[in-house]
Amino acid sequence: MxxxxxxxxxxxxxxxxxxxxxxxxxxxxxxxxxxxxxxxxxxxxxxxxxxxxxxxxxxxxxxxxxxxxxxxxxxxxxxxxxxxxxxxxxxxxxxxxxxxxxxxxxxxxxxxxxxxxxxxxxxxxxxxxxxxxxxxxxxxxxxxxxxxxxxxxxxxxxxxxxxxxxxxxxxxxxxxxxxxxxxxxxxxxxxxxxxxxxxxxxxxxxxxxxxxxxxxxxxxxxxRPKLPKEQVSLATDFYRVCLISYQESDAPFLAKLAMVFYLLRYTSSKTEKFTRILRIALKLRKP
Structure with a gap:
């Protein structure tokens, strides 16, 4: 113990x-x-x-x-x-x-x-x-x-x-x-x-x-958000919070630069996949 x-x-x-x-x-x-x-x-x-x-x-x-x-x-x-x-x-x-x-x-x-x-x-x-x-x-x-x-x-x-x-x-x-x-x-x-x-x-x-x-x-x-507008808002806010957090860290400049791009993939995997948002949006636009 x-x-x-x-x-x-x-x-x-x-x-x-x-x-x-x-x-x-x-x-x-x-x-x-x-x-x-x-x-x-x-x-x-x-x-x-x-x-x-x-x-x-x-x-x-x-x-x-x-x-x-x-x-x-x-x-x-x-x-x-x-x-x-x-x-x-x-x-x-x-x-x-x-x-x-x-x-x-x-x-x-x-x-x-x-x-x-x-x-x-x-x-x-x-x-x-x-x-x-x-x-x-x-x-x-x-x-x-x-x-x-x-x-x-x-x-x-x-x-x-x-x-x-x-x-x-x-x-x-x-x-x-x-x-x-x-x-x-x-x-x-x-x-x-x-x-x-x-x-x-x-x-x-x-x-x-x-x-x-x-x-x-x-x-x-x-x-979990259902509409594309809600999903885009979620992904945008998620990306922004992560980016600000990492930019405030003591990581090297090149790491911070690379993270700008990696976070797009990370956001898609942890919130709503961007391809899924697009499919739902296209489906809703169909007559």
């Missing part, structure tokens, strides 16, 4: 989470590293989410519950739980995901031992309708390199599930503040949270623990 690690803050933004929240909380309370706090912000749920988490909080003082007076939207709720955090390290946890019992300990030790990384990630297992599918990523190449080509490799293999890895708290706070201020969309925002850290080669990876990410399809149906 690794209680010598600094306090770890875990933020759980919730909305109508009663179906899976018990499994997620049970996973956290089984962690081998126990020096953590769980910050829950309920976004005006209409089911029994609050009652369930209150039961857990009554049994464990590490759980702190906030109830929003009105629904503030998903991304501001993610921002809110981080703003309440006190730990040196911070992790978001969705109500329907879980992890191995050594997740906090393994990723915490990775950050504790290596000041060159700001985010620690693990193997990901996607779960859909009870079927588990491990994501085979070349994690070894995510460690130790600081070249521009390694930045491109990291951006290519980065997975949205990495957003639920363990951050240095201020790094996560800077990232989400930038997203809330400059990106008025929900679809694709997880990649923007990761971009500053991934593009700067400040991610460390461990294959000694796993993160289980449940696929429900809710985000796709609720937040």
């Amino acid at each position: 690794s209680n010598e690690l600094p306090l770890i803050s875990i933020g759980m933004p919730l909305y109508n989470a009663e179906k899976h929240i018990r499994q997620s909380l049970d996973s956290l309370l089984r962690q081998t590293h126990t020096n953590f706090e769980i910050i829950i912000s309920d976004n005006c749920s209409t089911d029994d989410t609050v009652g369930i988490v209150q039961t857990y909080a009554a049994r464990d003082s590490r759980i702190k519950i906030f109830q929003q007076p009105k629904n503030i939207g998903p991304i501001p709720n993610f921002q809110f739980v981080l703003q309440q955090a006190r730990g040196d390290y911070f992790m978001w946890r969705s109500y329907d995901d879980w992890s191995d019992d050594n997740y906090l300990e393994t990723l915490g030790l990775l950050l504790d031992r290596d000041n060159s990384i700001d985010l620690a990630v693990a193997n990901i297992v996607k779960v859909k309708e009870g079927e588990e599918k491990p994501i085979q990523l070349d994690l070894a190449k995510a460690n130790g390199s600081t070249t521009f080509l390694s930045s491109l490799h990291m951006l290519k293999i980065s997975h949205p599930g990495w957003m639920y890895g363990l951050f240095r708290r201020q790094v996560a706070l800077n990232a989400i503040n930038d997203v809330v201020e400059n990106f008025p969309h929900v679809w694709g925002w997880d990649h923007l949270i990761l971009f500053p850290t991934v593009s700067r080669n400040r991610v460390g990876a461990s294959s000694e623990t796993r993160f289980f990410q449940r696929e429900t399809g809710i985000s796709h149906s609720r937040y």
